Amino acid sequence: MLTNVASKTPLYFPMGDQAIVIQFEHVISLETNKRVHTTAHLIETREIRGITQLIPAFNNLTVCYDPVLIGFGELITELKKLEEYDLEQVEIQSKTLHIPVVFGGRYGPDLEEIANHAKLTIEEVVALLQSKRYFTYMIGFIAGYPYCGDIDSRLSLPRRANPRVKVEKGTIQIVNNLTGIFTMTAPSGWHIVGWTPMEIFNPKSDPPSLLQAGDYIQYVPVSEEEVQQWDQDSQKAWDQKWNM
Structure with missing residues (x-):
């Protein structure tokens, strides 16, 4: 499960009207950053409608979207479904x-x-x-x-x-x-x-x-x-x- 220092779950914040920031623990660590990348990988594999770009950072992931294709609330609902996954069991390719x-x-x-x-x-x-x-x-x-x-x-x-x-x-x-x-x-x-x-x-x-x-x-x-x-x-x- 994704965690946050305060709430034990990721936090979701709007960034303007075309992006959502998924905030993980406020630390710079390999464990937290791998959660960021694993979440991005899951979003890509689920092919959620309306997402235009994913921007991973040290401890957060910015999800850019087209508000004509998917609304803020609907996208939050789709993103929260990812909390059901055990991220440590998700394999992603790297070089x-x-x-x-x-x-x-x-x-x-x-x-x-x-x-x-x-x-x-x-x-x-x-x-x-x-x-x-x-x-x-x-x-x-x-x-x-x-x-x-x-x-x-x-x-x-x-x-x-x-x-x-x-x-x-x-x-x-x-x-x-x-x-x-x-x-x-x-x-x-x-x-x-x-x-x-x-x-x-x-x-x-x-x-x-x-x-x-x-x-x-x-x-x-x-x-x-x-x-x-x-x-x-x-x-x-x-x-x-x-x-x-």
């Missing part, structure tokens, strides 16, 4: 995308600070970052940007006091228990640990993003020489080895 990353140096200027904070060597920090898969909680902020977690708690740092005005596309960064990959150049207050030549978002592709909420990523260290020589053939060979 793991392996990301080539050059860590440290000019590609990861904050790696030494993170290592000092964690009382580890830079090599130990890199080993921790590459040691596990990270769940994609949601896509947002900028086009195709994946919010992934959870990183090792020893590496957790709050946002930088002074954000950088320009962070390059492909930058691998961390903050608190999260990690993400910049899909375009933009400002950021996160801590930079590395860079990838792999393009995970292309507006000309269909779909434009290689990652969807509910997928996993795993970082694979590569050398600076490899990323400097990276091209379409390199990417093709990488995908054949890691992402088939």
Whole structure:
């Protein structure tokens, strides 16, 4: 059963006249986020009339709908029927995308600070970052940007006091228990640990993003020489080895 901190059931809120927000526990956790994605999967499989888009976030799901095809009350009734399901028994498909990353140096200027904070060597920090898969909680902020977690708690740092005005596309960064990959150049207050030549978002592709909420990523260290020589053939060979 879906739960909420206060009511033990999800809460439903209108967002304008064409969307409903299903609010789960007010926490950022893998368990709660999987409830979000499982609920979205159930909504898709039930093919409820009038739903136009589903937008999963850390702990809520926005359900967009056409009010000409289905009213607010009727849609709430349909959504509440999903509370009868045991979400832990619902299986949804996901994939793991392996990301080539050059860590440290000019590609990861904050790696030494993170290592000092964690009382580890830079090599130990890199080993921790590459040691596990990270769940994609949601896509947002900028086009195709994946919010992934959870990183090792020893590496957790709050946002930088002074954000950088320009962070390059492909930058691998961390903050608190999260990690993400910049899909375009933009400002950021996160801590930079590395860079990838792999393009995970292309507006000309269909779909434009290689990652969807509910997928996993795993970082694979590569050398600076490899990323400097990276091209379409390199990417093709990488995908054949890691992402088939």
